[in-house]
Amino acid sequence: MSADFCAPPPAYVLKPEQLAWSDGIEDLLDRAFGPGRFVKVSERVREFAAFAPELSFCAFEGETLVGVVRLWRVTVGAQAVIFLGPLAVDPGQQSAGVGGLLVEKACAAAKAVGEAWVVLVGDPPYFQRFGFDVAAAQAVRLPGPVDQKRVQALKLSADAAPLAGLMGPV
Numbered sequence: 001m002s003a004d005f006c007a008p009p010p011a012y013v014l015k016p017e018q019l020a021w022s023d024g025i026e027d028l029l030d031r032a033f034g035p036g037r038f039v040k041v042s043e044r045v046r047e048f049a050a051f052a053p054e055l056s057f058c059a060f061e062g063e064t065l066v067g068v069v070r071l072w073r074v075t076v077g078a079q080a081v082i083f084l085g086p087l088a089v090d091p092g093q094q095s096a097g098v099g100g101l102l103v104e105k106a107c108a109a110a111k112a113v114g115e116a117w118v119v120l121v122g123d124p125p126y127f128q129r130f131g132f133d134v135a136a137a138q139a140v141r142l143p144g145p146v147d148q149k150r151v152q153a154l155k156l157s158a159d160a161a162p163l164a165g166l167m168g169p170v
Contacts (some may be wrong), residue, residue, distance in 0.1 A: 077168025
């Protein structure tokens with residue numbers, strides 16, 4: 001049996017995003033997504049959305065940045081929502097659980113400050129385990145071409161508008 005087999009899983013520390021980490025975050029995003037990240041519809045949203053650094057988190061293993069999740073304030077029609085993205089994990093750390101920790105932390109922070117909805121574009125099998133639902137976002141219109149089957153929403157508040165109320169352009 002190898003020593004790696006018995007090693008405990010990495011201990012990740014999640015911290016609210018800090019401006020001082022911007023260069024490291026950009027490097028991580030480049031490694032995770034490559035140069036094509038700038039043509040995605042989510043990037044169009046981030047061009048006009050209000051960044052929510054207090055709801056955005058970085059994951060560290062020791063002193064090494066291994067993941068980031070960013071949240072943004074937008075509206076869908078008249079409904080204020082949070083837009084999640086990017087979620088990026090260092091390619092060497094993928095499948096270790098850090099992405100899930102970041103999603104859970106960011107959504108919990110958004111809920112704690114009274115946000116009603118989180119919307120994202122992402123892989124349904126990955127995000128559905130956190131409660132995201134494609135049907136909840138079927139009437140959400142993003143600013144550019146997107147596979148509508150990847151647009152998802154998570155209702156954070158029992159007082160949030162019903163599914164039919166989450167409709168319109170971002």
